[in-house]
Amino acid sequence: MKKLITALFTPFAFGTAILLAAAIAVAEPKISTLRGSANLDAEEQAPRMGKIENHDQKRQRAYPQQPPTIPHDITGYQVDKNFNKCLDCHARTKADESQAPMVSITHFMNSEGQFLADVTPARYFCNQCHVPQMDVKPMVENQFVDMDNLINTDK
């Protein structure tokens, strides 16, 4: 009887030990999650905020259809049902005074292909496509290749 118990128990004990070792190995974080390496009940110090580029200089677009990035700070700009601060300068009727580029005419076309008198509701929330840029080191390497370069290297 004793032998039988030992025979049954030994593999079980081994298995548990292996599982335990594996569990310890997993608990040791190898990859950094968004939360960082802080314990569950602790909070990492937030990284410093980057500086928003505010030079008002147009940037090159990476491909023709790319929504242009915003070359200035937009902190605190209100864009909601009541008011759209972007259109305060970029609206058709404001561009002369502000000398800001008018919103693209494509933004006046609704989903049925009809041109409206003003920006179509589908295009109202500018920041869905247009964003400012920060002066920071990219978190991951960018392997994007410009179309022109791609064509040239293929030849």
Place this chain on the structure above:
Amino acid sequence: MSKIIHLWKSYWRILTRPSVHYSLGFLTIGGFLMGIVFWGGFNTAMEYTNTEEFCVGCHEMRENVFAELKTTIHYSNRSGVRAVCSDCHVPHDWTNKMARKMAASKEVWGKLFGTINTKEKFEAKRRELAEHEWARLKANDSLECRNCHNFDSMDFTRQSERASDQHSSALANGDKTCIDCHKGIAHKLPDMAGIH
């Protein structure tokens, strides 16, 4: 009864010909001191209505405009200088201040009788309230802004290009004043239909 009449008569005499009973010096100084007490009390009360504590004492202000102000540069910024309600909403000189206080009693009236006691009612009334402030700031050439932002001390070379372009043209030549271009710098704007 006759005693009361007698007392009244003697008081009346004092009141109508005071210098018979009290020296002119006493009266002058006494009057002066009482003046200080009443004037001081009045002004202290007035000062109190200028504090943020008073302004956000009611939930209408605390939950709407004050909550919004907190997210703006006029509440928290890198230099730690901030604006309180009265900096922008109460004129500094006395006559204008009193005029604004009288107008503000209307808002207190609104509080008492609940014309803006819910978020919805406040939002519905908001354009009108905002228009009053714009009209006031337009009329006084944005005096309250200029109490802190001195045009002559603005260094255009340190401003963004967009800012210095506008400030050196439309602002410098007097075509426009701060509030023409900087609406909604302290609170969320109401429905701006018709503005653009």
